[in-house]
Every structure is written in C-alpha cells, then in structure tokens.
Amino acid sequence: MQYALSIFLSGISLGGQYALIAIGYTLVYGILRLINFAHGDVFMVAGLFMVYLSSWFPLWVALPLMLVLTVLLGFAIERAAYKPLRSAPRMSVMISAIGVSYLLQNLATYVTGGLPKSYPNLPLLSDSLVIGGVSTKWVTVITPFLVVALVFALTQLINHTKVGMAMRAVAKDFETSQLMGIKINSVISMTFIIGSALAGIGSMLYFTNYPSIVPLSGALPGLRAFVAAVFGGIGSIPGAVVGAFIIGMSESVIKGSPFSIFSDAFTFALLIVILVVKPTGLFGEKVTDKV
Amino acid sequence: MNEKKSKKGAFIALVCVAVLLALTIVLENTLDPTKNIMLFTVLKKGAVYALVASSMNLLNGFTGLFSLGQAGFMLLGAYTYAILTIPTDTRSAVYYLYGGCAINFSLPELFGGGAAGLILGVLIALILAGCVAAAVAWLIGLPVLRLKSDYLAIATLGFAEIIRAVFQWDKLGPVTNGANALKGFPTFSSFNIKGGLRLSTFVAFLLAAVCIGVILLLINSSYGRAFKAIREDEVAAEAMGINLSRHKRLSFCISSFFAGVGGGMFAMFATQAQAKTFTTAMTYEILLIVVIGGIGSISGSCIASFLYLACSEWWLRFLDTEVVLKSGFKVPLLRNGFRMVVFSIIIMVVVLFFRKGIMGDKELPDLFRARKNAKVKGGEGNG
Numbered sequence: 001m002q003y004a005l006s007i008f009l010s011g012i013s014l015g016g017q018y019a020l021i022a023i024g025y026t027l028v029y030g031i032l033r034l035i036n037f038a039h040g041d042v043f044m045v046a047g048l049f050m051v052y053l054s055s056w057f058p059l060w061v062a063l064p065l066m067l068v069l070t071v072l073l074g075f076a077i078e079r080a081a082y083k084p085l086r087s088a089p090r091m092s093v094m095i096s097a098i099g100v101s102y103l104l105q106n107l108a109t110y111v112t113g114g115l116p117k118s119y120p121n122l123p124l125l126s127d128s129l130v131i132g133g134v135s136t137k138w139v140t141v142i143t144p145f146l147v148v149a150l151v152f153a154l155t156q157l158i159n160h161t162k163v164g165m166a167m168r169a170v171a172k173d174f175e176t177s178q179l180m181g182i183k184i185n186s187v188i189s190m191t192f193i194i195g196s197a198l199a200g201i202g203s204m205l206y207f208t209n210y211p212s213i214v215p216l217s218g219a220l221p222g223l224r225a226f227v228a229a230v231f232g233g234i235g236s237i238p239g240a241v242v243g244a245f246i247i248g249m250s251e252s253v254i255k256g257s258p259f260s261i262f263s264d265a266f267t268f269a270l271l272i273v274i275l276v277v278k279p280t281g282l283f284g285e286k287v288t289d290k291v
Numbered sequence: 292m293n294e295k296k297s298k299k300g301a302f303i304a305l306v307c308v309a310v311l312l313a314l315t316i317v318l319e320n321t322l323d324p325t326k327n328i329m330l331f332t333v334l335k336k337g338a339v340y341a342l343v344a345s346s347m348n349l350l351n352g353f354t355g356l357f358s359l360g361q362a363g364f365m366l367l368g369a370y371t372y373a374i375l376t377i378p379t380d381t382r383s384a385v386y387y388l389y390g391g392c393a394i395n396f397s398l399p400e401l402f403g404g405g406a407a408g409l410i411l412g413v414l415i416a417l418i419l420a421g422c423v424a425a426a427v428a429w430l431i432g433l434p435v436l437r438l439k440s441d442y443l444a445i446a447t448l449g450f451a452e453i454i455r456a457v458f459q460w461d462k463l464g465p466v467t468n469g470a471n472a473l474k475g476f477p478t479f480s481s482f483n484i485k486g487g488l489r490l491s492t493f494v495a496f497l498l499a500a501v502c503i504g505v506i507l508l509l510i511n512s513s514y515g516r517a518f519k520a521i522r523e524d525e526v527a528a529e530a531m532g533i534n535l536s537r538h539k540r541l542s543f544c545i546s547s548f549f550a551g552v553g554g555g556m557f558a559m560f561a562t563q564a565q566a567k568t569f570t571t572a573m574t575y576e577i578l579l580i581v582v583i584g585g586i587g588s589i590s591g592s593c594i595a596s597f598l599y600l601a602c603s604e605w606w607l608r609f610l611d612t613e614v615v616l617k618s619g620f621k622v623p624l625l626r627n628g629f630r631m632v633v634f635s636i637i638i639m640v641v642v643l644f645f646r647k648g649i650m651g652d653k654e655l656p657d658l659f660r661a662r663k664n665a666k667v668k669g670g671e672g673n674g
Contacts, residue, residue: 035441084643090440091357092646095582098575099642103635110628219571223452226445265456268449275442276434 006134007256008249009141013209015248016143020202021225022232022240023154024195030171030235031191033090037097038077040222041104042196046070046203047119047213048108054120067200074196075189083185101219108215116212125208139208146205150198151241158237163190171235220264224251227271233284242282300656308500315496319489329605333597334492335479336604338499339556340596344580345503345589346549351578352587352652353510354542355522357444359574360431363451364547366569367427368420368554370458373473373564374466375416381475386468393465399477413477417498417555424551425544427454432543436536448571458566472565479559498556502549507589509545518542583641583648591650598649603634 021043028036049069053062081100085093125139158164166187169177178184206221207213228247232239247267254263274281315334324331347361375398377385382392399412435446457463459470467473479491509515517538520528529535558564576599584595610630614622641648 033441035445081639081643085646088646091351091586092642094357094441094444095578096639096642098578099635099639102575102579103632103639106628106631106635110626110632113626114628223448223571227449230442230445261460262456265453268446268452271449272434272446275438275446279438279442 002133003256005132006136007252009131009134009136011249011252012245013140013143013205013248014252015245016147017202017206018221018225018228018248019147019241019244020150020198020205021221022229022244023151023237024199025226025229026232026234026237026240027167027191027195029229031167031174031188032082032093034082034093034097035226036195037094037222038081038100038104039195039199040218040220040225041101041108042070042074042077042218043199043203043206043222044213044215044218045073045104045108046196046200047207047217048112048117049200050204050207051117051119051213059120059122063204066204067197070200070203071193071196074192074199078189078192083188105215105219112215114215116214118212119207119210122204122208125205137209139205143205146201147241150201151237154194154198155237157194163187167191224264224267227267230271231274231281233281236281236283239281239283304656308504312493312496312500315492316488316490319492324489324491329608331492333601333605335495335560337597337600338492338495339553339560340577340580340600341593342499342502342556343550343553344577344584344592344596345506346546346553347577348581348584348586348589348592349506349510349518349549350542350546351581352585353515353522354518354539356436356539356543357440358447358543358546359444359571359578360428360447360451360547361550361577362569362571362573363447363454364424364428364550365554365557365573366451366454366458366566367424368417368551369558369564369569370467370473370554370566371420371423371551372416372555373476373558375419376412376476377473378475385473385475386465388469388471389464391465392468409477409481413559417552420555421548421551424554425548428544428547429540432540436539436543448574451569451571451574455566455569467566470566472563473558474563476558476564478562480562495556495560498552502552503589503593506545506549510589514538514541579638579642583638585648585650585652587652588648588650588654590655591648591653594649594655602637603630607634 021039024039024042025036028034028039046066046069049066050062053066053069056062057065077100081096082093085096125137125142127138128135129138129141130136131141158167166177166182167190169180169182170184170187174184207217210217224247225244228243229240230243231246232241232243234240247270250266250270251263254260254266259266319331322330343361343365347358350356350358374392374394377392377397379395379397379400382395382397383390386392397412398416399408402408402411402415431447431450435443435450438446458467460467461469463469479495482490482494484490510518517528517533520531520533521535521538525535554569561568580595580599581592583599584591584593607630610625610633611627612625614625616622
C-alpha cells in the first residue's frame, strides 16, 4: 500500500512537471507546426540559471531573475533561429531547432565544464514531509496544484484576452489572421515567452527532485513531454496536461517495476500506438489535408 | 548522345574513385599512422559517416521522409556484425558476466580463418548486419510510414530509443552482453598485413565507396526518380501511378540496410560496440552532416562528413586547450568544451544562412558540367 502510494505520488508530481513542459511544445506546435526540439534544452538551461543565480543572489532575487532570463532565452531563440526561416520548408525549421538544441547543450557543457551541478535547496519545496507513512518532498504535493492553477490562468489568458484571441486565430489559419491585421511575430514571440516561462517553473519543480543537472538532462524530459503533448492531441492545452499526467504516472509505475530499463521505450511505444490508432491524440482536432 | 555522355561520366567517376582508393593506400603506407593518428581517425570515421549520411540522405533528401532513426539502425548493424564475428575463444572473456555467449560460432572461423576467412566472414557479417537492420525497418515501417513529416521523425526517433533499451536489457545478456561493450571482433586494423601493406583505411574507403556507389545507382534508376517524385509532391506522384507505400517502404528499408552496414563499419572503427554510443545525439550529428553537405546531394554528404569530422576531431582541437601568450596574457574563452560551442555556432550559421549547404542538390560532376556550359553559371550553390 505504501509502495503504491509512493509510486502514485511520484507519478503525479512527474506528470505535473511534464505538463508544464508539454504546454510549451503544444503552444508552439499549434502555431508554427514546429517540434521545438530546443524546448527541452531551454528547460535544462533554466535549471542551470537557477544553480548559478542562487549562488550569487538571495532566493527572492534569483527566482524571478531565473524566470526572466529563461523567457529572454526563449524569445531570443525564436527571433534568431526560427524567424528567418518562416517561409522555409518545415524540415529546415526543424533542423534549425535541432541545431539550437545542440548549441545549448554544448554551451552548457562549456560553462559547467561538463561536471554535474547540484541544484540548490529551495525552502519549502525541498523540505520533506510524510504522507500516509511515505516520506516525500513538499514539491510532490505542491506540483499538481501549481500546475492546475497555472493551466487555469493560461486557459483564461487564451480564451478571454486579446492576445489569446490572436493566438487562437493564428493557430487556426496563419495567413488569414495576418490579413486580419494580427501581428504574427508578436503573437509567436508571446507563445515562446509563455512556453519558456512555464518551462522555467517546470525546471524548478523537476530539478528539486534530482540531486544534480548535467547538460543532457533536458533532452529526455523534453522528449517525454513532447510525447505527452502528442498523446493529448497536439495544440490542445488540456490534452497536454492529461497526456503529461498519464506519461508521468506510467513512467513512475514502470520505474518501480523490474522493467525499469524500458520506461522510455514504453513512453515511445505509447506514442507510436497513439499515432497509428488516433493520430490526432485524445483531444486534438481533426485536420484535413488540402491538395 | 545523352547516354554516351552519362557512360563517359560514369567512367570518369570510376577512375576518380579508383585513384582515391589508390591514394589512401599510398598515404597510409608513406605516413606513419602512429604519428598521424588524427588524420587516419578522420579518414576512417569519415568514410563510415559518409556512408551513413548518404543512407540518411537517400531517405530524407531524396524521398522526403524525415526520419530520425539512423542511430537505431546503426546499433542493429553494429551488434549483428559484432555478435557474428567475435572469435569463439574470446567469447567467454567478452561475455564473462553472462557465462559465455548463446551464439557459439564466428563467421570468419566458419570460412576457415586466415585472410580469405577474414574477408569473407567480415563481408557476409556486414551484409547480414544490413539485412537485420532492413528487416527491422520493414517491421517498423508497417505502422510508422503512414505518418507525415514531423510525426514520422518523432516516431522513428522513438523506435531508435526502444531498440537501444532492448539491447541493454539484462535478459538478453547472453546475446547482446547487456549494457557492456562487445569487443574483440575484427576491426579495420585486422586488414593490415603484418610487415607489409597497411590496408585499414583502404578497407574502410572501399566498403564505403561500394555502398555509396550502389546508393547512387539506385538514385539514378527509375526507383530513384520515383523517390524524387514522392519528395516533390506525394499526391501528384500517386496520380502518376507511383505506389506510395511500396516506394516509401523500399526507400526506408534500403536506407536502413546501409545504415546497418555503416553501423557494422562504425563498430569496426571504434573496435567495440556498445548500445549507449548510438544515441539520438548521433542521429542529430549525421543529420547535421547531411544538411551541411546539402539535402539531396550524395557527394555533398561525403564531402561534409569528412569536413565535419576533420573540424570536430582535429582542426578545431586547439580551441580546447588554454593558451597563455609569452607576455603572460591568457587568451580568453579557450577552455575545454569551447571547440564544440564554436562548432555548433558554425552549424547554426550554415543552417540559417546557407540553407543549401555545400552542394545544394547538385552532385560533384554537375559543377564541372556547369563550368563547361557557358549558359549556366558555374559554382552555383557553393556555400
């Protein structure tokens, strides 16, 4: 019973952390039709920002500063690497995203010297508590609530503000919304800003559970979050969240079983099954191709 | 007229390849390999990567299927090759954790050992490596090839990860040696004749050249034209009577076959095969080579793979060492890891500003033809 509870708890918190990354993927994909391969690395860099900033500043400065820097990074990546390729074939943009991911990883290796950096202890989040005889960290409990709150705020933003309306319009039809006077570039920047901010928060929650960060520690969570986004139906925010919780839960269950080496394999197998059976995901809209 | 020209072109190409192969023999036997380790590393690894990049180009550049599974197929090839060629008496040492290997024969020994056994055994093992990769590709292709562009990319990437996990599984230990490396099989250096000619680089080049030649022949055949038609417009190609699923599957299997052979050659180069080397990062590396060389140009892929490896392993090495000038001035930024930063910035510049890469979609002979033909501007697409 205790074992099941501990697996459930870790699954829930993992799911929440993936959800925050997955939203970044889903928003960008919904608008640009681009798998932002660099998103997982933005997530990793956000963790590194926190490591360095918290050693220089007190926490109440470091935390907002980390979010600001992450947002700036996301914004800069979009402007530098994706905007010049807006009219290029989709494959070029994807290759550019892979290039950015490569660059971020190498930069991180250079700055950290390739050594694992230990993540700072955040007050409250890193404190441990006992639920039903299972000892865990506060972050496990806080994550799902924080995720739900953030997702609620985000859906409010998308459904009830002007920027949100513009985002929906751009996601629906790129060119027509341009004709309607929507400034495409600022909308796209906005999606990257939101995505990066959520990735920043996600990295804070995720890395609190892990002792250290290495330059490659963003790649796999990024891919898993992407799978979650596809699973839930890419372009849909509730879909991404539900998908992320399912992926997080199944990963936690498999990690606790004798087949732990297959946890990533299972995630990808799930992806392939869903792509073959229902390519639009759980909540995705059906798209018809026009010739 | 045209046919004559192409025959002449093929003849010239053959002569060029022969000269190149002769050059590698001369080079390896005049220069001391122990003093020029870097050069020969780049040459051998470059040959392997040229083959893998060409196979990826066949799929991504010529058929327009954006697949990121290359490392997975290389892994299959490397393991097949290694398992089939480790000498029987070293097997117990390699598989010491699992108390010996489940497969107890070695192809070079089956063919009687010695030079002939080595050549035949390695050749057949490489072909089988390709076949295993192609067979798995066929299976994977059944569900995956129905997907479009980025979904296909992520699904193939996922399959590569699944394959990697399966090969590291403990239960398969007696065959795959679990997460440990397979070693002791014939490598490129096994082809050096003792006290005589050194042939290791030559063998790498010869194998790569033959495989790339086959890929080129395929691209110039009716199948190749069908692939290009699919790349340009699937719907139009289908309307022209091209069987989409059949050609896509064919392209996927052939590409994986050569990736498998390339994987086997990579194992020969690295002198060991271990699942953890065949990561997604490796696929990305190969993809970047294809992009730098030009998507849709086999000769571009070959040139780019040598350039890429020479830069990343050799020419840019100096960026990794700290330099203090005589005046005591320490050159800033130079530190371990800086090489890869500079390198990835160069790659980003190519991706962003020279999207065509070195060759665009032209092959090497096209450039000469363009120069002869006054109407066409020469050197187009030279990034």
